[in-house]
Amino acid sequence: MRLFIVTLLCIPLFAAQVWIDFQGNQTFDKERLFHELGFEKSLSQKLLFKKLRPKVEARLLPSLLEELKLFYQEQGFFDVSIDTKFQNDSVIFMIDENEPIKIAAISVTSDFPIKHLIPFHTGDRFIVPAFVQMKKDIKKALLQKGYCSYELNAKAYIYKKNRIAYIVLYLKKGQICDIGSIQIQSTIPKKVVQDHIFFKPGQPFSLERVDESYKELYSLGYFRSILIDYSKKIDNHILLDINLKERKKKNIYKAGIGFETDRGALINLFYKNTNFHLHQPSITLTYSDIKKELSFQDFYPSITLFDNDYDITNRLSLAKDRYDTFQTDSVQINSKLIKKNFFSSYSFGLTLRKERVTSTQSCIGNGYYTLLYPSITFFLDRRDSKIDPTKGWFLSLKAQSSLKAFSNSNFLKTETTFGWYYPLESVQLYAKAKFGQLLIANGNLPPSIYFYAGGSSSNRAYSYRSIHALDSSCDIGGKSLLQTTVEFRKPVFKNVLGALFWDRVYLSRKSFTIDRYVDGVGLGAIYPTPIGNIKAYFGIDPKNISQNSFFILIGESF
Secondary structure (H helix, E strand, O other): OHHHHHHHHHHHHHOOOEEEEEEOOOOOOHHHHHHHOOOOOOHHHHHOOOOOOOEEOHHHHHHHHHHHHHHHHHOOOOOOEEEEEEEOOEEEEEEEOOOOOEEEEEEEEEOOOOHHHOOOOOOOEOOHHHHHHHHHHHHHHHHHOOEOOOEEEEEEEEEOOOOEEEEEEEEEOOOEOEEEEEEEEOOOOHHHHHHOOOOOOOOEOOHHHHHHHHHHHHHOOOEEEEEEEEEEEEOOEEEEEEEEEEOOOOEEEEEEEEEEOOOEEEEEEEEEEOOHHHOOOEEEEEEEOOEEEEEEEEEEEEEEEOOEEEEEEEEEEEEEEEOOOEEEEEEEEEEEEEEEOOOEEEEEEEEEEEEEEEEOOOOOOOEEEEEEEEEEEEEEEOOOOOOOOOOEEEEEEEEEEOOOOOOOEEEEEEEEEEEEEEEOOOOEEEEEEEEEEEEEEEEOOOHHHOEOEOOOOOOOOOOOOOEOOOOOOOOOOEOEEEEEEEEEEEEEEOOEEEEEEEEEEEEEOOOOOOOOEEEEEEEEEEEOOOOOOEEEEEEEEOOEEEEEEEEEEEOOOO
């Protein structure tokens, strides 16, 4: 009889797999506990809203029990008691949380503002990971302002008997550090690396400049790994070491099939050779509902012209583009000088364009057009992030001009865009205004040069490029454009933001004329990801609710 009982007790321990469950958990739901033990819902469970009920091998139960205890202790439940209970083919973790450690007092002595980085208040539960992250955030905030010789002492005094904790923070920021020296280890010429980092010896150290330098160096396409080490310092001078390893595979092939709300179904094929000495030749084929394009490009980094170093791109493209009322077939050659700084960038370009226009509307001139025009762009960026900005502003200026001696028309086209991001207490405010003017002195200009509106980055009640000049009987673009956007965003569910927006577009066939407009109002949802925000918007024209559009996009629409 005794042997029989022992055998029954051993069956659950050596069974192949058992279901796991929890009882007694009051602070954390089951989904959170499963997550901490490494169990996640499958895609089908998420889509069908099924509950997670995992199975594990019985031999793993002791380690899962220890992980669960450690999690509770890190969350402030130092006296947690957890037992296992077998029930048929399941095991239940019986949890008795007991009272957690709570913060009795917080003492801060600092000559640097850190109160906004402290995630605790008196009476809160003491959470170990939050305390560790707080110290990292303080160090990062100091480095972002250039302080590398700080003295930080962060302690948490735990009294288990009384279940209380005292947090004591002492910080002396020291002096602002500068960059003492920069050592570069790379098979690519050092000049190329120096021209694409945003710091120099003698400048104040900035962690933000280091982060942006990483992005800029990776964008060159030459390197498979980059390490900017700023851990070494003498007094208040940081000794930077930059180690770069070149790509082993020089040929890059990419292919994609997708859908964009503005362009419809999309196929993209891409080839690039990252060999430095071959100047990165690349070929891109893009096929969409409204545009088909084949382009060839090469790239020359760090070319010295007029006592400045520029990146140079040369591009040849063949394209077929479909508008609402006409179609263009074009060949274009473009050369551009590009200069990037930390807060700004600018470029100078020269474009030769041969274009054929076909249309069934008599007001749109069919035929061939030739344009040779220089261009200049300037971009000033004072946002806190380029991927997901929440505060700051940016300014963009563009200008193109041609002479009748080399083109079918003598024209000047300018665009000015200003964007502003402002965080309120529980809402984020975004505003943008774009002003464009087209002046034609003489000659004929292809209709593709005019201004059009509508789409995910314009008036979201209208489809892409569907807004023509509002004071013309001809469905063609305008010479004067004023486009404004105001958007409010607020968290509505976990990481999802809700949005309310108001777009307005003024578009006239006459220069310097702002009189008629169309509005677009609506709502949207934004989900942040590492590659940018995924957004969905639905907009309507309040004067004509039958006019509406739906958009899905990735990235900033500002």
